[in-house]
Amino acid sequence: MSDIRYNTLDDRYVIIAAERLHRPFFNPNTAIQQQLGLKHISSCPFCEGHESKTTPEIVAIREKSSKADEKGWKIRVIPNRYKALNIETDYYAQHSGLFELHKGFGAHEIVIDTPQHDLTMDKWSEETSLNWFNILKYRINDLKSDQRLQALSIFKNSGSKAGASQEHPHTQIIALPILPTQLLHQFYRFHQHYRSTGRTLIEDMIVQEYEDATRIISDTDSFVAFCPFASEFPFEVMIVAKEGLSRLENITDKESKELSSLLVEIFIKLKREVGEFDYNISLSTPPLQKTTQTSSFYNDIDKISRLMLRITPRIYQHAGFEISMGMMINPVTPENAARRLRG
Numbered sequence: 001m002s003d004i005r006y007n008t009l010d011d012r013y014v015i016i017a018a019e020r021l022h023r024p025f026f027n028p029n030t031a032i033q034q035q036l037g038l039k040h041i042s043s044c045p046f047c048e049g050h051e052s053k054t055t056p057e058i059v060a061i062r063e064k065s066s067k068a069d070e071k072g073w074k075i076r077v078i079p080n081r082y083k084a085l086n087i088e089t090d091y092y093a094q095h096s097g098l099f100e101l102h103k104g105f106g107a108h109e110i111v112i113d114t115p116q117h118d119l120t121m122d123k124w125s126e127e128t129s130l131n132w133f134n135i136l137k138y139r140i141n142d143l144k145s146d147q148r149l150q151a152l153s154i155f156k157n158s159g160s161k162a163g164a165s166q167e168h169p170h171t172q173i174i175a176l177p178i179l180p181t182q183l184l185h186q187f188y189r190f191h192q193h194y195r196s197t198g199r200t201l202i203e204d205m206i207v208q209e210y211e212d213a214t215r216i217i218s219d220t221d222s223f224v225a226f227c228p229f230a231s232e233f234p235f236e237v238m239i240v241a242k243e244g245l246s247r248l249e250n251i252t253d254k255e256s257k258e259l260s261s262l263l264v265e266i267f268i269k270l271k272r273e274v275g276e277f278d279y280n281i282s283l284s285t286p287p288l289q290k291t292t293q294t295s296s297f298y299n300d301i302d303k304i305s306r307l308m309l310r311i312t313p314r315i316y317q318h319a320g321f322e323i324s325m326g327m328m329i330n331p332v333t334p335e336n337a338a339r340r341l342r343g
């Protein structure tokens, strides 16, 4: 059973999830098997034909003739067997002196992006991407209907340096009963900027990125990809909605197509510059509920927020300084990274 505990010295929460220790990590030999062309990995629980090795599916996009938890799917969502949080747990918070503890209530789901073991994001078709966006939208809408859930994290870990325990392409969704302090403070800043200027902070930042022109990599009608001015990771890339689109639930099919083609383009460029690399992707999601903490900005969320997707390659190891100061060291300038990615 896991807990969410509040770290009063640093104003941060931590999930203490002992059962995560027992999850199996993929054998690096599978990477060699893959190079040899053994694409269907016999031990992989996420490959098509191995549906019985996973928890029963929550939802899937599949061929009409196929049944749940059988072959014939294109994308599948399952509860994480080694979950950090559990939706079936009763939710309650305990306060004891300086210690605040939330029993491990929440959701932890895995989206198996594709039945194919080796279909990494740079090889995704338009259909694969559209299925991905559609199923994420469906899960966000379903999870936020549970009033107890305050925040959602949507992320991908790819490769062991990025913390992935499965090699097969997948995405994770974690829903929390608390609002992480970093997310709350970010929305306070967004709202403060909006109140003093009448504009969206992210849109103003993009205007300045276009003026500087040194960190922009590529763009479409609705999205721009750039290496952020204060990148924390070498070759970090942000893809941001230029105007209007505040959250993933509202993305249109046209925007999904644009975003996925830009994403594939960025991955091809990153691979060209840094070779095969481990990485994390995170997708922004605003706070889910109107509460005493969010009431000051909640009604303005669509005005102050824009959809952001952050790609952080894990080619440089953060260490003691980063832990002691909560401040990253990045050995590659974002201007140099963007110039190389533009090619």
Ligand SMILES: [Zn+2]
Binding pocket: 041, 044, 045, 046, 047, 048, 116, 117, 168
């Ligand atoms: Zn697989």
